[in-house]
Amino acid sequence: MLPILQIGPLALRTPLLLVLLGLYLGITLAEARLPKGSLSAAQLNTVVFLGLGSGLVAARLVFALRQWTIFAEAPLSLLSLDGGMLDPWAGLVVGALAVLISVQRQRLSLWETLDALTPLFAVLGIFSSLAFFASGELYGIPTQMPWGVELWGAKRHPLALYHACAALLILIVLWRRLGKSRFPGEIFLQYLLSTSAAWLFLEAWRANSPLLPGGIRTVQGVAWFSMALCFWLLNRHARDLVSGSQAQNSGHIEHQSS
Amino acid sequence: MSATSKNPLATTLLRKRFFALLTLACALGWTLWSRVPSAALSAPASIAPQKGFLAPDFTLESTTGESFTLSALRGKPVILNFWASWCPPCRAEMPALQAVHEQYGAELVLLGINASTQDRLPNAYRLIAEMRLTFPILLDISGTTITAYRVFSLPTTFFIDRQGIIREVVVGGPLSEASLRVRLERLIAKEE
Numbered sequence: 001m002l003p004i005l006q007i008g009p010l011a012l013r014t015p016l017l018l019v020l021l022g023l024y025l026g027i028t029l030a031e032a033r034l035p036k037g038s039l040s041a042a043q044l045n046t047v048v049f050l051g052l053g054s055g056l057v058a059a060r061l062v063f064a065l066r067q068w069t070i071f072a073e074a075p076l077s078l079l080s081l082d083g084g085m086l087d088p089w090a091g092l093v094v095g096a097l098a099v100l101i102s103v104q105r106q107r108l109s110l111w112e113t114l115d116a117l118t119p120l121f122a123v124l125g126i127f128s129s130l131a132f133f134a135s136g137e138l139y140g141i142p143t144q145m146p147w148g149v150e151l152w153g154a155k156r157h158p159l160a161l162y163h164a165c166a167a168l169l170i171l172i173v174l175w176r177r178l179g180k181s182r183f184p185g186e187i188f189l190q191y192l193l194s195t196s197a198a199w200l201f202l203e204a205w206r207a208n209s210p211l212l213p214g215g216i217r218t219v220q221g222v223a224w225f226s227m228a229l230c231f232w233l234l235n236r237h238a239r240d241l242v243s244g245s246q247a248q249n250s251g252h253i254e255h256q257s258s
Numbered sequence: 259m260s261a262t263s264k265n266p267l268a269t270t271l272l273r274k275r276f277f278a279l280l281t282l283a284c285a286l287g288w289t290l291w292s293r294v295p296s297a298a299l300s301a302p303a304s305i306a307p308q309k310g311f312l313a314p315d316f317t318l319e320s321t322t323g324e325s326f327t328l329s330a331l332r333g334k335p336v337i338l339n340f341w342a343s344w345c346p347p348c349r350a351e352m353p354a355l356q357a358v359h360e361q362y363g364a365e366l367v368l369l370g371i372n373a374s375t376q377d378r379l380p381n382a383y384r385l386i387a388e389m390r391l392t393f394p395i396l397l398d399i400s401g402t403t404i405t406a407y408r409v410f411s412l413p414t415t416f417f418i419d420r421q422g423i424i425r426e427v428v429v430g431g432p433l434s435e436a437s438l439r440v441r442l443e444r445l446i447a448k449e450e
């Protein structure tokens with residue numbers, strides 16, 4: 001755990017640095033592996049930065065609206081660098097909407113754009129897990145395993161490192177498949193499916209899981225629905241492929257008989 | 259012959275559907291098996307300087323000679339602000355801390371903890387006088403409290419609820435009055 005990196009008089013927040021590094025490497029990697037004939041690097045950057053910018057602004061504005069009496073007295077606080085004054089859900093929803101609008105305005109295919117963004121998501125997955133390890137916010141249940149780490153008064157499963165390893169494995173597997181999609185969106189859906197599965201599996205070792213009634217872990221519930229959605233979408237695309245191939249076969253037979 | 263046996267793609271599709279259903283069934287089973295038992299939910303919180311844990315207890319003397327024990331303050335939200343006089347962000351956030359102390363003093367306890375092992379006491383006293391701080395400033399002469407709270411950087415601020423559970427840790431600063439008030443309102447509102 002290393003929440004602060006002290007360089008002389010400078011105290012740098014390690015988790016933030018790791019996320020920024022992940023963002024930079026992810027964008028570089030996504031640009032380098034752009035499928036031919038899809039979107040350009042400039043279009044990809046527009047989508048990413050529009051999504052990030054809109055998400056951040058919305059996260060701050062919605063947070064301020066919810067605490068409007070305080071922000072009305074100190075409006076300059078809207079520009080504060082305090083990361084605790086953000087509404088993450090509002091940021092996520094508005095950021096996603098901004099990406100959708102950007103994709104439509106640039107007349108791009110949404111699924112192809114998501115495929116192109118997958119290396120960025122995968123690299124961010126690795127670095128955000130490392131950021132959680134540095135901050136100590138994502139920690140496991142106590143363990144006697146030799147790889148356990150001393151954290152918060154006990155020897156615990158290094159859960160954030162498990163997540164980082166899973167994200168790295170997913171990136172390696174998907175790396176070989178990049179540019180070989182049978183249909184637009186396949187790479188992204190496979191990434192989402194495998195990441196959801198990893199979260200669902202690893203959450204069992206988490207010590208501070210948010211819970212649903214009955215002690216069900218919220219993350220596992222969300223991950224299960226995400227997996228079901230991915231399977232459904234992948235199946236739909238595969239079914240279209242089969243129908244297309246059958247239509248092609250029957251057309252071929254008709255052509256031969258005529 | 260059926261369409262499925264004619265087309266290998268259709269056979270693969272059926273296999274994939276079966277795999278998907280099997281995976282989802284296993285995932286559901288795993289989710290149910292790994293749910294948190296009710297006994298664990300009612301277990302008392304353990305002690306650690308992290309959100310969701312019981313704040314480590316301490317007894318420290320203030321600059322006015324008064325003794326403060328954290329556990330004795332249960333029943334009121336508590337803010338612990340670790341600082342040193344040489345640290346610019348610590349100095350910068352002192353006026354905001356003083357303002358919230360004046361505004362919320364009746365509803366919560368604000369304690370400034372001077373990292374005395376890393377500071378010169380005359381400088382600390384000078385800063386208290388210059389800033390006209392009226393909230394209690396405790397002196398961590400032995401450094402045990404700063405160690406118990408794993409304070410890696412100054413300032414570090416802990417927001418503790420009425421039950422002594424840490425609700426938020428803010429590493430670094432300076433905290434503005436607005437960001438302090440937002441967190442305090444949340445802390446007070448949660449417990450009303």
